[in-house]
Amino acid sequence: MDSLPSVFHYFGQKYTSGIAVTLETTIYATCVLLALLSLEYFLRSQHHLYDIPSPPGASWIWGHEREVWETSAGIAYANWMHQLQTNIFKIKGALRKKDILVVADPLAITYIMQKRIYDYPHSEVVRPRIARLLGKSLGWVEGESEHRRMRHLVGPALSAEAIKQGAYKVFAASETLELHLEKEIIINDGAVIISVCDWVNQATIDVIGRFGFDHNFEGGKSEDALNILNSWRQMAIMGISERGFLALMMLRRFPLLNYLPLKALKAQGDVRLNIHSGVAKELLRRSQGASTDGNDLLSRLFSAHSSDKISTDELMDHISMFIMAGSETTSQTLGYALWELAKNPSIQENLRKEIMSMPGTLAYDDIQSTSKLPYLDAVTRETLRFHPAAPYMERVSLKSDVLPLRHPLTTTSGRIISELPIEKGQTIIFPIHAIGRQDSVWGDGGSYRPERWLETLPAADALPTGWSHLLAFSDGPRTCTGYRLAIFQFKVILAGLIRKFRFHDTGAVIKNKVTSSMQPITVGEEHISPRLPVKVTLV
């Protein structure tokens, strides 16, 4: 029994001194934290953005980023632009990250995209993701000279002339899709509900295989095509999950985490690795001793590789970049077009009527002619306005700058400014989706209405300066290098499908999430991977 009090005594003493240390530490820590927060507050209030409008309701931990994440893609930005009546505002970053500037002013965007793009590289969260997912190729490279070198390497393979030469490969991929879909409908007694993005993705991967690399993905049904598409799907499922959101916020706040073996990051790397170990390896093997004097993507890459202008790693990364950048975005755009046409039968009928009025099978010139197929062209533009595959772009300033504004901004302290100073390290988001849907510009920006492209457009100075006054393909020196192929294959595949099949609404309600591109989630079926369910019958 003697030992008991001493034991208590022992623990008591320890415990007491433990409290003393903990209290002391807590008081010090609280003082330091308060000092840091005061300093942060002071620095923030000195910040160049101190009186730039900001929406209310930011969470202390997640800033405004949770709202962007939880609402359907682009909607939070559209609501804030409407609520604050401004094209420029700031939002609070998650985990006390510095405020993020949201820029929707057309002149400021043109200035950055066309004149200063090399001073605004992809942000510290975007660039490592591109490297993991697609490879260190054209979409990843920074710095004017390196970027121009890569662009020069691949550009001619995607020129207007190259599209004309390779058009038959696009038609062939489209016909293969039509055959597969027809079979599926017949097997299912004349009607089938398909996940339309997945189906068209098989055609778009087939297009880039044939067009870029003379590779046969067997209509998107070969083993390597299915591996690639499946790893992309897994990446998307992980990306839109709660864990994906947390990983994204942590990476934005602590970019060093990019170099840790996190599960969410590994899923991104799997897409690239699947391409490297399958099709890219096969192409490399085929390249030994093959002719490299063509102007297509494969010949240009092999030629640069055999003359030691690019390493094997760079060659492999170009292949993975073009396979994914070339197929995923186009299939999303096509999928949303068919989704809209299913929901708007009169638009679908108008399009079918126009396509059916063309005698025989469609040829390259028919597709390219806006006077022969004006409604097909209008549907293309409207889909890219309404459903841009990349709903936001995120960049960071390398140096201080001053953005010119088309629309003067009234700050919260009552200043009216037509130039906005930017500090080095400022993260900027371009809300492409919200910009394309502005009612203040389009009148009825929130409606899918292809006819608008056959009417007088809004004044040019209210619009951005990218392709067709949209930002779907970005703008300036870093505009999408594959946009001609994208538009051509979009039109070929859409025309082919509309001629043969009728698309019907299933009543499913969709919410759009974003990983590296738009991911449609069916409300009530969030646990199922991204998909756009549409019913299809034969015409």
Ligand code: HEM
């Ligand atoms: C409808 C389909 C497509 C859309 C909406 C689209 C959109 C975009 C956008 C917005 C960018 C700029 C990204 C950024 O700077 O963060 C981009 C870049 C790029 N796209 Fe596309 N794209 C499409 C199809 C294609 C196709 C078919 C290819 C290739 C065959 C392609 C290859 C690329 C490449 C290589 C870049 C990087 C360009 C550079 O940084 O110089 N894209 N695309």
